[in-house]
Amino acid sequence: MSFNRRAFIGTAAAAATLRAPMVRAGSHGKPRVVVVGGGAGGATAARYIAKDSAGEIDVTLIEPSRSYYTCFFSNLYIGGFRTIESIAHSYGTLASDYGINVVHDWATGVDRAAKSVALAGGGRVPYDRLILSPGIDFVAGSVAGWDLTSQNAMPHAYKGGSQTELLKAQILAMPEGGTFVMVAPPNPYRCPPGPYERVSMVAHVLKQSNPTAKIIIADSKANFSKQGLFEAGWEAHYPGMITRIGPDFGGENVTVNPAEMTVDIDGEVIEAAACNVIPAQKAGHIADLAGVTEGNWAPVNAVDMSSKVDPEIHVLGDSAAQGDMPKSGFSANSQAKVCANAVRGALTGSRVFPARFSNTCWSLIDADDGVKVGATYEATEEKIARIDGFVSQTGEDAATRKATYEESLGWYDAITSDMFG
Structure with a gap:
């Protein structure tokens, strides 16, 4: 199987492309979605909501870094197979082509009653739906x-x-x-x-x-x-x-x-x-500040990644306690598409597709010696549940391992394009 941008994006059945038929707007006008965290979960969710709502939802992405360096493929930089520039990405296209309001600042608090996010630089950003995808922090x-x-x-x-x-x-x-x-x-x-x-x-x-x-x-x-x-x-x-x-x-x-x-x-x-x-890990600090964590992670409903504490807040990727999916960039991207479809449906009445998830994790052991593991998942009342999976086998020939590595390169190009446009 070879990965390319079209094939990767096409795997997300949850990423609906139907035009929103109506807007459920309050006195403030368009529905407002605020996304905190601009990685594989947050950037993808922001892009899909903005793209598929065709301007009928105001989307704000809060991310302190102007350049995002992917943690996935950073090991290949250490190994000399990538440059640091090749894993760096900007948010310019999300702003210019999709109309997303990109705010480079730290989110320092969430007022769930007032439905607003506080910024380190001062001021607050109001929301109708909030998506948290802050990655990890470390357990002291x-x-x-x-x-x-x-x-x-x-x-x-x-x-x-x-x-x-x-x-x-x-x-x-x-x-x-x-x-x-x-x-x-x-x-x-x-x-x-x-x-x-x-x-x-x-x-x-x-x-x-x-x-x-x-x-x-x-x-x-x-x-x-x-x-x-x-x-x-x-x-x-x-x-x-x-x-x-x-x-x-x-x-x-x-x-x-x-x-x-x-x-x-x-x-x-x-x-x-x-x-x-590499210390023990927990949900990004803003999830704690929002009051949606239990223990180290934020429990969510599998069908739409909504918080089990507050249904108008969604938590994606590494921070979420969602069930069987590993904490990976592929997982976060897959969850983001399900979440984006559900949020757009809740705010505009557009069609919501059944939640389906997938993940693959590639690893490079030496030059052209790539291996992988992956699975597909479905939403149950309890969790995101694994349906089936696959893993590379020991003793595979060199051609298979090289093809696996090349597949990972195609996936990297596809997911970063899917995240940043």
Whole structure:
């Protein structure tokens, strides 16, 4: 299967293109939708609502960054397969071609009674429907010795951009024979295969520039996504370089010392030439401020991604507790199309299609050695439920793995076009 823009967009049955037949407007005129967060969920939702309502809904997108760096494919930048510019995207087309009011500011609060969003720069933005897609934040204290003040010494690089560049620079600056340490996150977290693709890309770089270097993964999880595929790939491409320490061997008992660049794994202290700490994760902070989280995540109704706390607020992507879908860019994009269709229907009376969802996660292990896992899903009263799925197999031939990698390149072009126009 090859991915291109037309095929990718065509998979979203929920993304209706019928012209809205009527507008249910209050005294303020057009219905107003405010979207907080301009990533795979938020940008897609804003674009589809603006496009399919043909100007009959006012759409405001609140996003502090003027350039959005995708977290997906950032590992390929670390591995030298992409430039940093190739994963950067602007919001200009959303504003110029779709009439979206793009506000580059931080959302600092939500008044659900008044139905408005407060901005760091002052003022409030009113809404009839609010869509929150703020990505992730980190659980304080989840890695002993690490907090956000340590992110320059031990980057997380789990939000694309400057952190990704910093981590790559630290990897390239490692002394000969040095040790790279990753502290992997506990479930659930953004992009389940992401840490292990990152290890693959770090190994790819070190194999060329620092072949005696070692990689250690401290992991509190008993297993991880595509584990057999990664471990077979590591043995084939990077024999003897990568060691994973799981919970049976102390991988859940980790303390870091950023000042001294050491990592204590169950009493064994390791001097790290570079260290990637990926903490436990939770919904983006604005979801907490809006009062729609329970625990670390925001529970939603599968049929339209509406909050189980407030039906006029919708939560997409990484922040949502929705059921069986992984926290991935593909998932967020798929959820955004379902949400956009439902929101447009609620505000204008246009046709709402049954919710259907899909996801694929590609990973690159070495040059032209791509693997994938994916599934389709449906909305039930309880959750987004998995229907069926697929995964690459160990022992696939080189042509199949190369085709999988090339498929991922087509998908990247398709999803970023779908997000940003």
